[in-house]
Amino acid sequence: RKEVEQDPGPFNVPEGATVAFNCTYSNSASQSFFWYRQDCRKEPKLLMSVYSSGNEDGRFTAQLNRASQYISLLIRDSKLSDSATYLCVVKGGNKLVFGAGTILRVKS
Amino acid sequence: EPEVTQTPSHQVTQMGQEVILRCVPISNHLYFYWYRQILGQKVEFLVSFYNNEISEKSEIFDDQFSVERPDGSNFTLKIRSTKLEDSAMYFCASRRAGLSTDTQYFGPGTRLTVL
Numbered sequence: 001r002k003e004v005e006q007d008p009g010p011f012n013v014p015e016g017a018t019v020a021f022n023c024t025y026s027n028s029a030s031q032s033f034f035w036y037r038q039d040c041r042k043e044p045k046l047l048m049s050v051y052s053s054g055n056e057d058g059r060f061t062a063q064l065n066r067a068s069q070y071i072s073l074l075i076r077d078s079k080l081s082d083s084a085t086y087l088c089v090v091k092g093g094n095k096l097v098f099g100a101g102t103i104l105r106v107k108s
Numbered sequence: 109e110p111e112v113t114q115t116p117s118h119q120v121t122q123m124g125q126e127v128i129l130r131c132v133p134i135s136n137h138l139y140f141y142w143y144r145q146i147l148g149q150k151v152e153f154l155v156s157f158y159n160n161e162i163s164e165k166s167e168i169f170d171d172q173f174s175v176e177r178p179d180g181s182n183f184t185l186k187i188r189s190t191k192l193e194d195s196a197m198y199f200c201a202s203r204r205a206g207l208s209t210d211t212q213y214f215g216p217g218t219r220l221t222v223l
Contacts, residue, residue, distance in 0.1 A: 038151075043215060043217050094158075
């Protein structure tokens with residue numbers, strides 16, 4: 001089983017749509033969880049950390065379910081500029097373990 | 109806003125040659141990392157470095173790889189004898205000390221092409 005698993009997509013959505021990404025992780029001892037965004041051939045950039053209580057940052061909402069080892073990201077009112085690859089990331093020990101990413105394409 | 113910087117942005121080398129990739133982490137950060145991303149694949153951890161020594165390394169980080177913090181600002185990754193499969197984006201990252209500050213900030217990467 002992969003350490004961090006994501007649906008690769010691509011998700012093709014119109015502007016204004018709501019889109020949800022899911023991720024599962026295999027190491028139940030993991031303590032920290034993140035969503036990063038990566039534009040083509042650029043570095044990963046932190047989008048938001050994910051907490052058990054759930055957290056929201058503007059149009060973005062992240063949820064963590066430790067019992068199911070499941071992480072989600074919801075994007076509301078999609079913008080063209082949201083087009084990118086979204087990386088589910090789990091901190092294992094001293095390192096970050098990345099999923100392969102989910103591609104989002106927002107079309108006008 | 110402080111940033112991690114990396115040089116060069118693109119390095120082309122011949123198989124078997126040595127390369128050194130350079131990084132300047134954010135100035136008050138104490139933990140340093142190298143990751144790589146082969147084209148079309150996921151980002152993979154290579155090594156972490158703290159207090160002038162390696163704290164963790166992956167299976168990828170074999171004897172051909174080494175890291176160094178030669179002065180107070182630079183953090184380098186050396187590949188002694190490059191192979192074709194070393195072609196990838198190499199990202200440096202850094203973070204502050206402390207368990208509550210887990211965020212790793214990534215540099216823009218060095219694209220290594222081995223011919």
